[in-house]
Amino acid sequence: MSETYYFCPLCITANVFQTYSSLFKHIREYHRDDPSFGIRCELTVFCGFRYSTFDSYRRHIYRCHRSLIDSSDDSKNNISSGIDDIHFMEDFSSDASFNDESSIADNSDSSIYVDEEVDEMEYNFLNMNPITVPVKEDKLSLKEFAEFYTRVLLELREYHLLPQKIVQCISSFISTLLDMTFKLIKIKTSTSAFIPTNDLDIVFAQVISIINSISKNEYQFLKQCKNFFNYEAPTEIILNKNEERAYYIPLKQSIRTMLQNETLLKSITDNINSFSNYVAKDKDLILSNRQGCCIKSNMSRRENSNVLLLKLYTDGISVTNPIGAKRDFHKFTCFYYLLDDMPETMRSKVNSIGLFCMCYSKHLNDQNNAKILMDVLVNDLNNLQNEGITIACPSSRIYLVFSTVSADNLGANEVGGFQKTFSSGSFCRHCLITYEQRLIPLTDISFVPRTKLKHDMVLSQVIENNDDKIIQGVKCCSWFKNLVGFHPTESLPPDLMHDVAEGLCPLIITALLKEAIQQRILSYAQIEERTSSFNFGFNDLSNKPPPIKKQHLTNSNVIGTASQRLCLFKLLPIIFYDIIDELALFNLYTLLREIISYLYAGIMRKSWLPYLDALCKSFYSLMVELLPDHVTPKVHFLTEYCRSIEKHGLPILNSCMRFESKHQYFKQIVNRSLNFKNPLLTMSKRHQLRQCLLNKLASSRFSPSITVYSSRLIEFVKFSIPIQRLLKKYVNETDSISESLSIYYHDLKMKQKSVFVYDLIHTEEIPIFCQIHHLLKINEKWFAIAEKLHTKAFNEKLWAYEVEYTGTLEKIDIEHCLDLFPHCLDIYVVKETYYINLLVRLTKR
Numbered sequence: 001m002s003e004t005y006y007f008c009p010l011c012i013t014a015n016v017f018q019t020y021s022s023l024f025k026h027i028r029e030y031h032r033d034d035p036s037f038g039i040r041c042e043l044t045v046f047c048g049f050r051y052s053t054f055d056s057y058r059r060h061i062y063r064c065h066r067s068l069i070d071s072s073d074d075s076k077n078n079i080s081s082g083i084d085d086i087h088f089m090e091d092f093s094s095d096a097s098f099n100d101e102s103s104i105a106d107n108s109d110s111s112i113y114v115d116e117e118v119d120e121m122e123y124n125f126l127n128m129n130p131i132t133v134p135v136k137e138d139k140l141s142l143k144e145f146a147e148f149y150t151r152v153l154l155e156l157r158e159y160h161l162l163p164q165k166i167v168q169c170i171s172s173f174i175s176t177l178l179d180m181t182f183k184l185i186k187i188k189t190s191t192s193a194f195i196p197t198n199d200l201d202i203v204f205a206q207v208i209s210i211i212n213s214i215s216k217n218e219y220q221f222l223k224q225c226k227n228f229f230n231y232e233a234p235t236e237i238i239l240n241k242n243e244e245r246a247y248y249i250p251l252k253q254s255i256r257t258m259l260q261n262e263t264l265l266k267s268i269t270d271n272i273n274s275f276s277n278y279v280a281k282d283k284d285l286i287l288s289n290r291q292g293c294c295i296k297s298n299m300s301r302r303e304n305s306n307v308l309l310l311k312l313y314t315d316g317i318s319v320t321n322p323i324g325a326k327r328d329f330h331k332f333t334c335f336y337y338l339l340d341d342m343p344e345t346m347r348s349k350v351n352s353i354g355l356f357c358m359c360y361s362k363h364l365n366d367q368n369n370a371k372i373l374m375d376v377l378v379n380d381l382n383n384l385q386n387e388g389i390t391i392a393c394p395s396s397r398i399y400l401v402f403s404t405v406s407a408d409n410l411g412a413n414e415v416g417g418f419q420k421t422f423s424s425g426s427f428c429r430h431c432l433i434t435y436e437q438r439l440i441p442l443t444d445i446s447f448v449p450r451t452k453l454k455h456d457m458v459l460s461q462v463i464e465n466n467d468d469k470i471i472q473g474v475k476c477c478s479w480f481k482n483l484v485g486f487h488p489t490e491s492l493p494p495d496l497m498h499d500v501a502e503g504l505c506p507l508i509i510t511a512l513l514k515e516a517i518q519q520r521i522l523s524y525a526q527i528e529e530r531t532s533s534f535n536f537g538f539n540d541l542s543n544k545p546p547p548i549k550k551q552h553l554t555n556s557n558v559i560g561t562a563s564q565r566l567c568l569f570k571l572l573p574i575i576f577y578d579i580i581d582e583l584a585l586f587n588l589y590t591l592l593r594e595i596i597s598y599l600y601a602g603i604m605r606k607s608w609l610p611y612l613d614a615l616c617k618s619f620y621s622l623m624v625e626l627l628p629d630h631v632t633p634k635v636h637f638l639t640e641y642c643r644s645i646e647k648h649g650l651p652i653l654n655s656c657m658r659f660e661s662k663h664q665y666f667k668q669i670v671n672r673s674l675n676f677k678n679p680l681l682t683m684s685k686r687h688q689l690r691q692c693l694l695n696k697l698a699s700s701r702f703s704p705s706i707t708v709y710s711s712r713l714i715e716f717v718k719f720s721i722p723i724q725r726l727l728k729k730y731v732n733e734t735d736s737i738s739e740s741l742s743i744y745y746h747d748l749k750m751k752q753k754s755v756f757v758y759d760l761i762h763t764e765e766i767p768i769f770c771q772i773h774h775l776l777k778i779n780e781k782w783f784a785i786a787e788k789l790h791t792k793a794f795n796e797k798l799w800a801y802e803v804e805y806t807g808t809l810e811k812i813d814i815e816h817c818l819d820l821f822p823h824c825l826d827i828y829v830v831k832e833t834y835y836i837n838l839l840v841r842l843t844k845r
Contacts, residue, residue, distance in 0.1 A: 009039055020068040024061065028054065043068065063175075067183060181207050229692040230257060234684035237376055239359075239369040246359030246373050247684040251310075251337065251380055251400075254354055256389045257695050258339075259398065264346070265391075268308065271343045278845045285845065286604040289340055289649030295403050298485035302385075302399055309340035309403040310384075313353075313659040314411050316361050319670045319679070330679060331361040334666070335377065336659055340403050344602065344822060345746040351694055353662045355687045358680050374479045382484050402485040404648055406656050408498045409637070416488035417459070417478040419470050422633045426473030429492060430640040438631055441621040442639060449643065450489045493648040494637050496599060496655040497562050503634035505569040506558035508592055511585050511627055512572070513553055521579050524550040531568070534575050537826020539754060543567035562657060569593075570839050573798045577830050581797050585626060591619040593799050597841040599641060599651045602822070605843055613642040665690075706782055706814060707744040714739045723774070723785055726809050731778050738777035745814055750775065750784070754824040755836060756817045758788065758810070760844055766791055767820075769803060769836055770810060771827070782814040789836075800828070800835040820844070 006023040008015045010031045017023040020043070031037060032054035039057055041047040043065050051057035061069065156162045156170065185203050214224050225231035232254065234247040259265050275287045289295050289309060299307055313336040320329050335356040338347060346352055357377055363369045381402060388399040405415055409429075413420050418429045426434050431447040458474045465471075480486040516522040532547035545564035552558055558565055572589070573580045580586060598604065598612045616639045623631050641651055648654055666683050675682045716724065716733045731737065742751035750756075750772065758770040770786035777783075788810055789803040818824075820842055828835050 010034065010037070020065075024069050028058070041065075067179060177207075177211075225689060225692060229696050231692040232257075232688055234681070234688060236681075237359075237373060239363055239372050240366055244360070244363050244369060245680065246357060246363070247680050248335075248357035248377065248380070249355055249684070249688065251354075251356065251384050252387075252389060254691070255310075255339070255384070255400065256391055258354070259389065259391050261695075264342075267343050267346060268339065268341050272341050282845070284605045284607055285843075286606060286645065286650060287845070289403055289653050292645075292647050292649040294490040294647045295401075295649065297490075298401050298403065301485070302401055304388075304397075304399050306388075306398045307401050308398060310381075310400045311338045311340045311403050311406060311654075312336070312356070313338070313406045313656065314415060315407060315656065315659065315663070316411070317663050317666055319667060330670075330676065332358055332666075332680065332683075333361045333364055334358050334663070336662055338659075340653070348658060349747070350658065350661050350665070353659060354691070355684065358684050360680070370479060375482075378480060378483045382482070385484050402483060402491075404491050404493050404654060405480070405486070406493065406495060406654050406659060408495060408656060409633070412492040412495075415479050416492050417474060417476045417481075418488070419473050419475050425470060427633050428636060428640070429473070429488065430494070430637075430643065432472055433636060435633075438633070438636055439624055439628055441624050442617040443621050452487050452489055455487075455489050490647060493644050493654040494640055494651070496651050497657045497660065499634050499637045500596060500599065501562035501566045501657075503632070504592060504638065505565050505596075507556075507630055507632070507634075508585075508589055509548075509558050509565075509569055509572060510553060510556045511630065512580075512583055512589060513548065514556075515583050515585050516576070516579060517553070519582075521582060522576075524553065527553070530575055534571070536567075536571075537828065538751065539824045539826050540567055540571065562660070566839075569596075570837055571828075574800065574828050574830060574835065574837065577798060588619065588622055588626065590796065590799065591615060591622065595619060595638065597839065601840045601842070602650070602652060603843050603845060604645065604650060608841075609642050609645060613639075616641065705744075705746070708740050708777075708782075709742075709744075711738045711740040711777065713737070719774075722807075722809055726785065726811055727778075730811065735779065740775045740777070743775055743782060743814070745818070748818070748822070748824070750814070750817070750824055753827075755789070755827055756786075756824055757821040757838075757842065758786070758812070758817075760820065760842055765843055767801065767838065767842055769801070769825070770812065770817075771805075773809070775814075784812045784814055784817055786810050786812055786817075789834075795835065798830065798835055798837075800837040803827070803834050803836055805834075 006017045006020050008017070008023060008026060008031075010027065015026065017026065027039070037054055038050060038052050040050045041057070041060060047064070049060070051060060156167050162170075181203065184207070185200060213220055222231060222233070226233075232249065234249050237246040237248060238244075239246060272290075275290070278287060279285055279291070289311075290299070295309065299309075315334060317332045317334055318329065319332075335358075337354050337356045338352065340347075342352060357373070359373060364373070384400050385402060388397045390397050405412070407415060409422065410420060412418075413429055416429055419425055419427065421427070422435075424435050426432055428447075429450070431449045433447040437445075437447070455474065458472050459477065462469070462471050462474055462476065468475075478486070478488045480491075485491070513522075513527055516527070517524065528547050528549050531545070536544045543561075543563040543566070545558075545560045545568040548558060548568075558568065560568070568575075580589075595612065595615050598608060598615075620631075620635060620639055623635050644654075645651065666687070669683050669686050670676075670679055673679075673682055673686075714737050716727070716731065716735070716737060719727070742749055744750075752772050752775065755769050755771045757767045759768040760766065761768055768791060769789040770784075771789060772784045772786045774785040775782065776785060786809070788806050788808045790806050792802045792804055794800075795802050821838075821840070825836055825838065828837065
């Protein structure tokens with residue numbers, strides 16, 4: 001085989017190069033700045049364009065001839081050739097024939113998701129014949145190719161309404177496929193300098209066969225997902241009637257696949273060991289759910305030390321079919337799971353939450369259906385706890401221990417077998433208070449907590465009576481009565497999201513603003529104007545609440561998500577800074593605000609609990625005195641949190657907030673697929689397809705990362721003199737320094753002017769803040785150049801820290817900026833004074 005040589009057309013003397021990569025390097029180093037730069041690409045018969053600048057030539061080479069400058073040798077790609085290719089194509093051809101276009105067009109399963117309904121317009125489009133090129137073979141040219149491809153992209157963008165980024169991603173994939181096809185051709189013809197036409201036909205026929213095969217129907221698509229991505233299909237559960245079904249995903253295989261990621265497993269192990277070390281040094285700390293007495297009891301049953309906690313969550317999703325004669329309302333009950341020992345940066349990701357089961361909510365109203373479904377789920381969970389999981393790690397077997405079930409109050413009462421009404425009887429699953437007793441101040445009485453022994457005695461009486469009569473709030477057996485480690489009085493912690501963010505916060509906001517109107521301090525229009533025109537900081541902007549209008553206050557309903565309501569509650573004193581302390585009910589706000597600062601803390605101390613308990617009882621008693629008509633069950637639930645912390649650990653770790661975010665994914669699936677024949681199958685199947693893709697990308701899914709979308713090189717001398725002095729001891733003037741306006745650290749956006757907690761000082765643990773001035777990359781590591789702020793005082797009226805600028809600069813590693821508080825903060829200006837509003841109480845580990 002003769003060798004191929006390359007000549008430089010820009011040199012006066014003929015320079016010869018054995019590889020194109022060496023020629024390209026020569027052009028880049030010696031000719032890129034030539035004022036008369038001009039080169040014609042003749043690498044293939046399809047090229048021939050002339051480029052007058054090196055940048056335009058370089059873009060063309062990287063776009064069209066990237067394989068020529070790849071450092072890897074073509075021989076490394078030979079692993080996919082030969083016998084493996086033959087076997088691979090035989091596997092494809094054994095299932096179906098791919099070359100008959102008419103069979104694809106007539107196949108009723110030509111859609112990837114055959115169970116999706118579509119509207120009339122899209123139905124007509126999808127039933128069109130496959131896209132073909134209406135040009136005779138001898139007249140086909142690059143113009144027709146460009147026209148056809150433009151049509152494909154146009155249909156993707158404007159008909160199927162795919163975002164531009166998705167279209168660009170598809171284009172990139174197509175380019176990669178074509179590049180792989182070209183390399184396959186090179187491999188097939190590597191033994192000869194000539195390329196027989198027959199070999200080209202074979203290669204392209206195989207490529208087209210593969211493409212048609214994978215997208216032909218649902219069966220072929222799922223088969224390849226199983227082969228290449230370890231797709232695990234949801235398991236169907238037939239309930240009491242044949243048409244009533246549920247779908248669940250066996251936990252053992254799902255969790256095994258997740259834990260096979262070494263980065264994730266190491267992070268979990270390091271997190272457990274780190275917490276153990278901190279608690280050993282300071283026994284007053286509360287860092288994880290492992291410190292709850294009920295969870296300790298569950299873990300004590302397992303002698304093996306390789307134990308991970310498994311948390312469950314259940315809730316309902318409501319979707320509406322908006323089209324056709326089937327316009328109706330659908331409600332599904334979902335069960336999710338989460339590994340409770342994940343580090344906060346991982347457990348906060350929605351993709352870390354797995355799907356366990358989905359069913360129609362109405363089917364669970366039938367006791368037989370509920371029993372069939374729960375028997376399957378409980379058996380799966382018990383097998384997981386008893387047998388453990390074998391994975392390739394230093395310790396070959398890992399055991400899972402059930403921790404708690406998170407749910408809203410209605411869902412928790414249903415799971416636990418308690419009454420599902422909160423307007424009569426013993427409505428609390430934590431104690432024996434009755435609805436009539438809710439107006440008794442806790443200074444005069446304390447309510448008897450529920451215990452395992454008392455609950456089991458009452459439940460026995462309910463079962464013995466067999467008359468559907470509720471006794472002390474107990475209605476029936478729990479769904480998970482046979483689950484190892486579960487008990488209704490110990491495994492259903494309260495939920496901050498529903499109790500506080502969606503319950504008490506809007507209640508107090510409404511009461512305060514109504515008082516302002518009744519006292520003629522503000523009007524409805526002024527309240528709406530202030531809440532709509534308030535300038536929220538960048539870090540609070542994502543949770544900006546909608547304006548409060550007259551109808552909202554009239555109906556005592558502050559609209560918005562849980563995060564938006566909590567944000568409004570946090571900033572209420574700043575929005576209404578000039579009138580807030582004139583309100584008689586402001587003491588209720590300050591009490592609740594202080595309670596929230598403890599409940600939402602990521603680290604707590606046991607010594608805080610007596611004071612927190614006193615705060616909760618004071619708030620309850622003050623509500624009974626000032627707003628007796630607004631003493632709802634959620635006001636009482638607040639008094640149960642101290643006992644819950646002792647049982648279940650940190651309240652923020654048992655919140656439903658992140659689980660609720662998982663619902664949005666399924667709602668998007670239903671809304672986009674418009675499938676209302678069997679939405680359970682579609683949602684569970686699409687979720688599993690997404691999970692198998694994420695598991696394949698697990699290295700980037702769980703690994704710590706700093707993402708930068710844009711940055712610029714900046715010279716050392718361009719910095720101000722104070723920054724030069726600060727950096728001089730760390731860098732040389734010749735070192736490369738990059739600057740970015742913003743970066744993403746574990747999906748949290750950090751940008752210039754944002755504030756973070758730098759230190760806690762004195763016994764009172766007063767926070768010291770820093771404001772970011774620059775985000776710099778020095779020697780491949782990112783740092784923040786930040787100015788320390790002096791904390792002057794805490795303003796109880798605004799419930800914020802008053803700060804002032806000091807001019808003192810610090811160089812801080814990005815990875816340590818968020819050690820004390822994993823969020824960026826904003827500075828608000830009130831009467832020319834700077835304030836930082838911090839929601840939680842902080843303490844050092």
